[in-house]
Amino acid sequence: QKEVEQNSGPLSVPEGAIASLNCTYSDRGSQSFFWYRQYSGKSPELIMSIYSNGDKEDGRFTAQLNKASQYVSLLIRDSQPSDSATYLCAVHSGGGADGLTFGKGTHLIIQP
Amino acid sequence: KAGVTQTPRYLIKTRGQQVTLSCSPISGHRSVSWYQQTPGQGLQFLFEYFSETQRNKGNFPGRFSGRQFSNSRSEMNVSTLELGDSALYLCASKTGGLNTEAFFGQGTRLTVV
Numbered sequence: 001q002k003e004v005e006q007n008s009g010p011l012s013v014p015e016g017a018i019a020s021l022n023c024t025y026s027d028r029g030s031q032s033f034f035w036y037r038q039y040s041g042k043s044p045e046l047i048m049s050i051y052s053n054g055d056k057e058d059g060r061f062t063a064q065l066n067k068a069s070q071y072v073s074l075l076i077r078d079s080q081p082s083d084s085a086t087y088l089c090a091v092h093s094g095g096g097a098d099g100l101t102f103g104k105g106t107h108l109i110i111q112p
Numbered sequence: 113k114a115g116v117t118q119t120p121r122y123l124i125k126t127r128g129q130q131v132t133l134s135c136s137p138i139s140g141h142r143s144v145s146w147y148q149q150t151p152g153q154g155l156q157f158l159f160e161y162f163s164e165t166q167r168n169k170g171n172f173p174g175r176f177s178g179r180q181f182s183n184s185r186s187e188m189n190v191s192t193l194e195l196g197d198s199a200l201y202l203c204a205s206k207t208g209g210l211n212t213e214a215f216f217g218q219g220t221r222l223t224v225v
Contacts, residue, residue: 032211043202043216044155051211088155092211099145099157099168100204100214 002027004091006103014111019076021106023089026070033065035074036088038105044088048074079110114139116205116217124223130191133220137184137205143167144186145214146178149200161186162208190222198224 003026013019021035032051036044048063050056050072056063062075072091076083086105093101117136125131137144145168146158157170161180178188184205190197200221204214 034213036216043200043219046213046215049213090155099147099160099170100155101157102147102155104154 002030002091002093002101004089004101004103006087006089006106008104009107010109011106012109012111013079015079015081017079019079019083019108019110021074021076021087021089021108023072023074023103024070025072025089025091025101027091027093027101028067028070030067030070030091030093032092033063033072034090034092034100035061035063035072036090036102037083038086038088040086047087076108081110081112084108084110116203116215118201118203118217118220120220121218122221122223124225125193127193127195127224129193130189131193131222133188133190133201133203133222135186135188135203135205135217137186137203138215140207141205141215142184142208143206144180144184145204145206146186146188147202147204147216148172149202149219150198155202158188193224195224198222 035048038044050063060077064073088105089103090100143162145160160168180186200219202219203217206214
């Protein structure tokens with residue numbers, strides 16, 4: 001059973017600080033990793049994708065992947081109140097059999 | 113470029129009925145996947161269609177089915193609705209590669225009473 005684990009939170013971070021969101025996955029064959037942001041009552045919005053070990057930066061967002069540790073993280077710099085949302089980690093095995101496997105999400109609250 | 117469009121946005125159905133949901137992917141995208149989101153189970157993969165063929169399937173009963181048309185639009189059907197089928201149904205489109213990025217539509221909120 002492929003699993004993706006996230007701390008459900010809530011994770012409370014002061015405005016302007018760095019928010020760090022973490023995710024672990026069980027399938028060592030996983031090849032692609034994604035972070036989605038979901039506001040209450042809305043659909044998931046893709047923020048970042050990462051495919052190889054290391055860091056990938058896009059604006060205020062940095063995704064980090066460590067396949068040996070089966071660990072993915074998302075850093076949000078200069079956090080804004082508009083970043084308050086649920087962040088979903090999604091993993092694709094690469095074998096293509098199961099679609100994306102999602103974690104339950106981390107609820108992030110940015111305090112003004 | 114228009115995003116993924118799902119219709120209808122909201123549906124209320126009675127237990128035992130059937131329902132059909134529609135999804136139009138981003139122009140040029142050939143893969144459409146369907147997901148069910150509930151508070152208890154989170155987002156779960158239903159199935160994926162690529163070039164009118166079901167490419168992948170999740171662990172859902174046969175009451176859940178789908179199809180894809182030659183223009184890449186997809187429909188999902190749920191027969192003999194149960195109360196537990198109440199959920200947000202999300203469609204995601206991607207260009208076609210198995211590991212490429214998936215973009216979600218607004219979802220269809222289905223309530224079974």
